[in-house]
Amino acid sequence: MIELTEAYTMVPVTRYRSGVFSTGEDKVIKEVPVNLNLNGFEFSTMACSPYDLKEMAVGFLYSEGLVQQSGDIKSITIDEASKTIIVETTGEGIAEDKFVKRLVTTSCSRGGPSLYFFNSVKKVVPVARDNIKITPKEIFYLCDEVEKISPLFRATGGSHSAALCTNEKILFAFEDVGRHNAVDKVAGRALLDNITMSDKILVFSGRIASEILIKVAKMGIPLIAARSAPTELAVNLAKEFGITIVGFIRTDKLTVYTHEYRVVKNY
Numbered sequence: 001m002i003e004l005t006e007a008y009t010m011v012p013v014t015r016y017r018s019g020v021f022s023t024g025e026d027k028v029i030k031e032v033p034v035n036l037n038l039n040g041f042e043f044s045t046m047a048c049s050p051y052d053l054k055e056m057a058v059g060f061l062y063s064e065g066l067v068q069q070s071g072d073i074k075s076i077t078i079d080e081a082s083k084t085i086i087v088e089t090t091g092e093g094i095a096e097d098k099f100v101k102r103l104v105t106t107s108c109s110r111g112g113p114s115l116y117f118f119n120s121v122k123k124v125v126p127v128a129r130d131n132i133k134i135t136p137k138e139i140f141y142l143c144d145e146v147e148k149i150s151p152l153f154r155a156t157g158g159s160h161s162a163a164l165c166t167n168e169k170i171l172f173a174f175e176d177v178g179r180h181n182a183v184d185k186v187a188g189r190a191l192l193d194n195i196t197m198s199d200k201i202l203v204f205s206g207r208i209a210s211e212i213l214i215k216v217a218k219m220g221i222p223l224i225a226a227r228s229a230p231t232e233l234a235v236n237l238a239k240e241f242g243i244t245i246v247g248f249i250r251t252d253k254l255t256v257y258t259h260e261y262r263v264v265k266n267y
Contacts, residue, residue: 006030007049008156029158031177035084036060049152049159049176052185053078056176057085059188063215070192124217126242131199132222133267136254138167139225143249145170146203153205161205162186164197164221171195179206183215190219197221208234208245217241223262225249230257 013026029049036044036057048056054076061067067089074088142165152159152175162182163173174185183204190197198220204212208230214237216224223244230238230245238245238258245257256263 004151004155007051007152008158027156029152029156029177032083035082037084037086038066039088046178046181048178048181050083052174052176053085055174055185055188055192056181057087057188058191059184059186060181061087061089062187062191063184063218065218067191070194073192124214124241125220126240127217127220127222128198129242132167132201133262133264134167134201134223135264135266139246139249139254139263140251142170142201142203143225143227146173146205149173150175150205161203163203164190164195165201165203166199167201170203171200173203179204180211180215182206183212187215187219201225207231208247210234210237213237213241213243213245217243225254 008027008029010025011028013024015022015024031047032050034046034048034050034053035042036046038044038061044060046056046060057076058067058073067073072089074090077086079086142163146161146163147153149170150159150161150173153161159175159177160179160182161173161175162179162185164171164186172186172189174182174189176182176185183202186202200221202216202219202221202224204224204226205228206212206226207228208224208226210231210233213224213230213234217237222242223246225246227249229247235245235257242259244259244262246254246263247257248255
C-alpha cells in the first residue's frame with residue numbers, strides 16, 4: 001500500500017455552496033493504465049489505482065481461471081517505470097500465442113475477446129450450504145469497520161472497497177478506483193496467503209453486478225454484503241450458486257435478496 005497522498009492528486013475546482021461560488025482545490029483519485037504481461041505475452045491492460053498491483057494481478061488471473069493456487073505462480077515482477085506487471089506461471093497455461101488476446105479493462109467494466117461470460121458461469125461450483133451464519137448486528141459492524149479503514153474514499157469519494165471478513169473482524173481490505181479491481185485484490189491476497197474463503201464474508205462498497213457475483217462464486221465465498229444493490233442477473237446467479245446477497249445496508253436496515261437462511265437474529 002502506498003502513501004495516501006500518492007493515491008490522489010489536487011485539481012482546481014469551482015464550488016457552489018449556499019448560493020455562493022468559490023474557487024479552490026479538491027482531491028481526485030488517480031487512475032492509471034497498468035499492463036499485465038503473462039508468460040512473455042502482453043495479456044491485459046487494466047485501468048486501476050496504482051498500488052497493490054501484485055494482489056490485483058493474481059486475483060485477476062485467478063478469477064479468469066488461469067491460476068488455481070499460489071503454487072501456480074513462479075514469479076511476479078512490478079516494473080514501476082513502465083507500469084507493467086510481469087507474471088510467470090509454472091504450468092503451460094496459455095503458452096501458445098493464439099490463446100493470448102489483448103484485453104482492455106476499465107475501472108467500471110470489462111470487454112474483450114478473452115472474456116466469455118457463459119464459460120465463466122460454467123466453471124462455478126455452488127458453495128456449501130451450511131458453512132456460515134451471521135446476524136444483522138455483525139453485518140452492520142463489519143460494514144462500518146470497512147468504511148473506517150477506507151482512507152482513500154474518505155479523501156476523494158472516488159474509490160471502491162472490498163474486504164474479506166469473518167463474523168467478528170476484517171482480515172484485510174483493499175481500495176481501488178475500480179470495483180472489479182478491489183475484489184481481485186482480495187482474491188489475490190487470499191490466494192497468495194492460502195486463506196480458505198468458504199467460511200468468509202465479502203464486504204463490498206459497490207453495486208453487485210453479475211461479474212462481481214461470479215468473482216465471489218469462484219472464490220467460494222458464501223455471502224456478500226454491500227451498501228449498494230444487486231442487479232437482477234446477479235440475484236439469479238446467486239440463487240443458482242448458493243450465495244447470500246445482502247444489500248442496501250444502512251445504519252439499522254438491510255435487505256437479504258437470496259438464501260436468507262444465513263442471516264439470523266441469533267446463532
